[in-house]
Amino acid sequence: MKNLKFNEPIFVTRPLLPPIEEYEKKLNEIWDNRWLTNNGPLERQLQDKLKEFLDVDNIELFVNGHTSLEVAIKALNLTGEVITTPFTFASTTQAIINNNLTPVYADVDSEYYNLNPDNIEELITDETSAIIPVHVFGNPCDVERITEIARKHDLKVIYDAAHAFGVSVNGTPIGNYGDISMFSFHATKVFNTIEGGALTFSDDDLTYKFKALKNFGITPDKEEVQYLGVNAKMNEFEAAMGLVNLDHVVDAIVTRKELYEKYLECLADLENEGEIKVIRPKKEVDYNYAYFTIKLNSSEKRDYIFEKLPEFNVHAKKYFYPPCNEFPVYDFEKNTPIAKDISDTILSLPIYLSLSVEDVERICKIIELLLRDL
Numbered sequence: 001m002k003n004l005k006f007n008e009p010i011f012v013t014r015p016l017l018p019p020i021e022e023y024e025k026k027l028n029e030i031w032d033n034r035w036l037t038n039n040g041p042l043e044r045q046l047q048d049k050l051k052e053f054l055d056v057d058n059i060e061l062f063v064n065g066h067t068s069l070e071v072a073i074k075a076l077n078l079t080g081e082v083i084t085t086p087f088t089f090a091s092t093t094q095a096i097i098n099n100n101l102t103p104v105y106a107d108v109d110s111e112y113y114n115l116n117p118d119n120i121e122e123l124i125t126d127e128t129s130a131i132i133p134v135h136v137f138g139n140p141c142d143v144e145r146i147t148e149i150a151r152k153h154d155l156k157v158i159y160d161a162a163h164a165f166g167v168s169v170n171g172t173p174i175g176n177y178g179d180i181s182m183f184s185f186h187a188t189k190v191f192n193t194i195e196g197g198a199l200t201f202s203d204d205d206l207t208y209k210f211k212a213l214k215n216f217g218i219t220p221d222k223e224e225v226q227y228l229g230v231n232a233k234m235n236e237f238e239a240a241m242g243l244v245n246l247d248h249v250v251d252a253i254v255t256r257k258e259l260y261e262k263y264l265e266c267l268a269d270l271e272n273e274g275e276i277k278v279i280r281p282k283k284e285v286d287y288n289y290a291y292f293t294i295k296l297n298s299s300e301k302r303d304y305i306f307e308k309l310p311e312f313n314v315h316a317k318k319y320f321y322p323p324c325n326e327f328p329v330y331d332f333e334k335n336t337p338i339a340k341d342i343s344d345t346i347l348s349l350p351i352y353l354s355l356s357v358e359d360v361e362r363i364c365k366i367i368e369l370l371l372r373d374l
Contacts, residue, residue, distance in 0.1 A: 004366050006313035010359065014352040015187040016252050018244040026240035035236060038215075042239035046193070049246055054166075054183075056175040056200040060210040061239070065162050065184025065197030067232040069095040071213045072180045072199050073130075074228075075206060076156050080127035085115040086323035087339040088134040092160050093324040096132065104128070105325045107336040112136065112279065116338075117145040121153075130156040135164040135174065138190075138290040139281055143169060143177045158182065165191045166253060168286040175200035185242060190256070190290045191249045193242035196234055255353050256289035262357045263292050263349065266364035275301075275371050292351045293319065299344040305370055306347060312366050319348040 026042065033041055043061055051059045062068035073082075073095055082096050086105040096103045106119040115133040131150055133141040141159070150157045159177055161167075162184035167174045175181045185196035199210060209227070211220045217229030263278075270276045277295040281287035296302040302318070309316050323339045325332040334340070349363060 001312075001366070001369055004312055004362055004369075006359075006362070008313065010314045010350050010355070010363065011352075012315055012317045012319075012348055012350050013188045014354060015192055016190070016245050016248065016353060018241075018248055022244040022247075023240060026243060027237075030236050030240060033236075037233055037235040039233070040236040040239065042236045042243060043234050046234075046239045046242045046246070049243065050198060053246060054175045054200060055173040057202045058204060058207055059175075059198050059200050060207065060214070061234040062197045062199070062214055062232045063234055063238070064195045064232075065182060065186060066091040066095060067214075067230060068197035068199050069158070069160060069182045070098055071210060071230065071232060072158050072182055073099045073101070073132075075209050075213060076130065076158070076179065078129040078156065080129050081125065082130045082132055083115075083120055083123050083128060084132040085134050085136075085339070086325040086336045087113050087136060087320055087342060088160065088324060089162070089320060090324065090327070091162075092132060092134055093327070093330070097330075101129075102127075103324070103332070105323075105332060105336050105339075107338045108136075108342065110338050110342075112139045112282065113339075113342055114139065114141040115146075117142050117149060120146070120149055124149075124153050124155070128153070128155060130158060132158045132160060134160040134162070135167065137279060137293055138163040138165075138167050138288050139279070140164065140167060140169045140174055140177075140285055147177070162186075162189070163290050164288065165189060165290075166249065166286075166288045169282075170284045171286075176202070179203070180206070185238075190253065190288045191242075191245055193234065193238040193245070196238045196242060252353055253288050256351060257287075258357065259351050259355055259360055260289045260292055262360040263351075263364065266361055267294070267367070270368060270371065289351070291319070291348050293346060293348045295342065296345045296347060301371065301374065302345045302347055304374065305367060308370050309366065314350065314363055314366060316350070317348045318343075318346060321346065 109116040113136045157178035159181040161181040180201045183198045185193040213229040214232035217227035323343045
């Protein structure tokens with residue numbers, strides 16, 4: 001098996017980077033403008049282009065995805081409890097808690113690992129003000145049922161769409177669901193602005209509030225501090241990266257799809273034998289192939305593969321592990337067995353543009369041989 005070892009490290013992800021001369025042209029614009037932040041011309045240009053690309057009514061850009069989620073929660077004046085998923089990145093939970101709200105965890109479904117609508121209603125109380133689901137690995141939640149539940153109980157819905165850039169459901173772009181959707185443009189995402197994030201929304205009145213909240217609460221017209229805000233403005237260097245990356249993201253998704261399908265082909269035998277389960281996109285979804293994730297049939301096998309892969313210079317990730325309701329820093333009820341099982345057996349494998357199909361074949365061969373040796 002030693003001949004399968006890669007000479008250079010194979011990471012879980014590497015960022016989409018444009019030809020450097022394209023970014024340099026945008027840097028020259030920044031130098032010419034002498035405008036680095038505070039609603040600069042490149043940020044405004046990127047906002048217009050993303051509004052069109054994502055096909056949404058309104059969009060507001062932020063310094064990162066996490067802060068934009070915190071601002072979204074603040075803007076809706078939520079109180080009490082928020083029903084959310086334990087199978088997500090720490091950011092989702094922390095944005096809720098940082099707004100002095102209590103996360104209440106519903107379990108996830110066993111097919112796509114998203115918040116299960118069947119488990120939401122039983123958790124709704126007089127203290128519940130919102131639902132914050134996550135489109136895990138870019139696979140959309142059951143948006144129709146969540147909408148029905150929210151309307152029935154007069155709840156707000158904020159989608160954590162950090163993984164779902166460019167995704168559509170039955171032809172409807174994902175940013176059009178819920179009261180607000182949050183996108184992350186972190187370097188690890190399908191589309192990046194180095195760091196960065198955005199909120200999409202249909203209520204035009206939120207534009208004024210978002211502009212104020214991300215600028216210390218200073219309102220854009222009266223220049224008065226009318227809200228308790230934060231400093232969450234996107235800068236021009238982030239916007240420059242976004243503008244050039246946006247020209248390449250469609251081709252990047254095509255390449256990701258090729259790698260994804262190669263993984264499916266190479267891991268088919270292991271899947272048919274029940275050694276692994278592959279998370280596939282829903283049939284009605286235009287997917288972005290953000291992640292390739294497998295579920296092993298025991299935590300021991302997952303941990304073994306995770307620990308052995310670096311010997312071949314391959315690095316996978318336990319994504320997400322542990323579930324948020326098991327973080328030592330919080331004391332939450334651990335009553336989500338499906339999320340717990342998934343978290344204990346999940347493994348995200350490398351997928352990024354400079355990875356070749358031959359690399360994927362090799363990674364799959366390593367995994368197959370490791371599992372055969374157990």
